[in-house]
Amino acid sequence: xxxxxxxxxxxxxxxxxxxxxxxxxxxxxxxxxxxxxxxxxxxxxxxxxxxxxxxxxxxxxxxxxxxxxxxxxxxxxxxxxxxxxxxxxxxxxxxxxxxxxxxxxxxxxxxxxxxxxxxxxxxxxxxxxxxxxxxxxxxxxxxxxxxxxxxxxxxxxxxxxxxxxxxxxxxxxxxxxxxxxxxxxxxxxxxxxxxxxxxxxxxxxxxxxxxxxxxxxxxxxxxxxxxxxxxxxxxxxxxxxxxxxxxxxxxxxxxxxxxxxxxxxxxxxxxxxxxxxxxxxxxxxxxxxxxxxxxxxx
Numbered sequence: 543x544x545x546x547x548x549x550x551x552x553x554x555x556x557x558x559x560x561x562x563x564x565x566x567x568x569x570x571x572x573x574x575x576x577x578x579x580x581x582x583x584x585x586x587x588x589x590x591x592x593x594x595x596x597x598x599x600x601x602x603x604x605x606x607x608x609x610x611x612x613x614x615x616x617x618x619x620x621x622x623x624x625x626x627x628x629x630x631x632x633x634x635x636x637x638x639x640x641x642x643x644x645x646x647x648x649x650x651x652x653x654x655x656x657x658x659x660x661x662x663x664x665x666x667x668x669x670x671x672x673x674x675x676x677x678x679x680x681x682x683x684x685x686x687x688x689x690x691x692x693x694x695x696x697x698x699x700x701x702x703x704x705x706x707x708x709x710x711x712x713x714x715x716x717x718x719x720x721x722x723x724x725x726x727x728x729x730x731x732x733x734x735x736x737x738x739x740x741x742x743x744x745x746x747x748x749x750x751x752x753x754x755x756x757x758x759x760x761x762x763x764x765x766x767x768x769x770x771x772x773x774x775x776x777x778x779x780x781x782x783x784x785x786x787x788x789x790x791x792x793x794x795x796x797x798x799x800x801x802x803x804x805x806x807x808x809x810x811x812x813x814x815x816x817x818x819x820x821x822x823x824x825x826x827x828x829x830x831x832x833x834x835x836x837x838x839x840x
Contacts, residue, residue: 558787559835562796565780570803572773573647574811576639579765582753583640586766587632588744591737593770602734609731617723621732624719625739627712633744635709641702649685649823650706655794655834656682657714665718668789673837678791681798681830687823714794720782721790729783736782737774795834798827 579586602610613621631651638647655678662668670678723732748755758766784793802824 558784561780562784562788562793563799565777565784566796566799567803568780569773569777569797570800570807572769572777573639574807575765575769575773576636578761578811579769580762581758581766582748583637584633584744584748584751585753585755585758586769587629587636588741588748588755589766590632590769590774591628592741592745593767594774595734595738595741597770597775598730598734598737602730606728606730606734609728610735613727613731617727618735620719620723621727621735622739624716624723624732625736626743627715627719628736629740629743629747631709631712631716632740633747634705634712638702638705638709642699642706646699646703647706650703651709651713652685652794652798652800653682653707654710654713654717654797655791657711658717658791658794661714661718662789662791665715666721666790668721668791670791671837674789674791674795674834675837677795677830677832677834677837679830680833681795681827684823684826684828684830685798687819687826713797714790717781717785717790717794721785721793724782724785729779729786733779733782737778792834792837795831799831802827 576583576586581589635647635651638651659670659675659678662670720732720736745755781793781797784796788796
């Protein structure tokens with residue numbers, strides 16, 4: 543991991559932008575691997591953060607034990623709350639993939655810039671510039687255009703779309719709480735507490751609902767480890783690292799790079815069709831990210 547203590551907040555934004563871009567590429571692999579994993583949605587989401595914790599907890603014991611022990615009680619509460627929202631996000635979003643397409647699910651779960659913009663005045667000291675707001679409008683409009691055709695598929699698809707939106711609401715709280723805490727807590731300490739909390743909640747729910755945690759084929763276990771390493775440790779942790787330097791609003795807009803890349807991966811791996819409207823909507827999303835970046839710079 544990058545030693546963020548050596549990075550100055552007033553320095554150039556090149557490094558945070560690169561880290562954020564890596565996060566977008568890594569997290570875009572998630573939806574396709576989830577489709578390939580032959581396991582219930584809650585089990586997948588539980589192992590996503592649970593397996594990630596098997597890697598992070600030993601690292602935290604070695605490099606962040608003193609910091610975690612010295613955290614104020616209020617900071618611990620924020621990290622725990624962030625983990626709860628992350629767990630609900632995963633449970634809702636991954637479940638949505640059982641009812642609707644990858645493109646629609648990924649797009650709707652990433653409507654979070656709207657919710658971040660609405661909640662920012664209450665949970666953060668950040669403020670949206672006019673350029674940032676324009677970036678949100680462009681990116682969310684592009685997302686809606688990409689997913690518009692899916693709303694005609696009937697009740698089953700609509701249920702999946704609703705679950706994806708619930709996941710989006712939780713993502714907004716997750717980003718805003720992370721932005722608040724990452725100003726004073728290191729990445730390793732924060733994600734260890736946050737991901738561990740999410741893992742406990744998701745495993746508890748899966749067990750209470752009677753889901754089996756064992757007996758899955760080797761292909762599924764390979765996918766579960768892939769989900770834990772790429773979308774979770776590399777993807778989400780890149781976003782959380784960036785929250786020290788960027789507002790939650792900009793990170794939320796940058797997340798919309800995922801629905802641009804996920805359908806491409808779904809096309810090559812799952813055979814899902816990429817419609818012209820998806821290309822047009824994706825262009826608007828990319829334009830929105832650029833505008834939001836310009837607003838963040840100001």
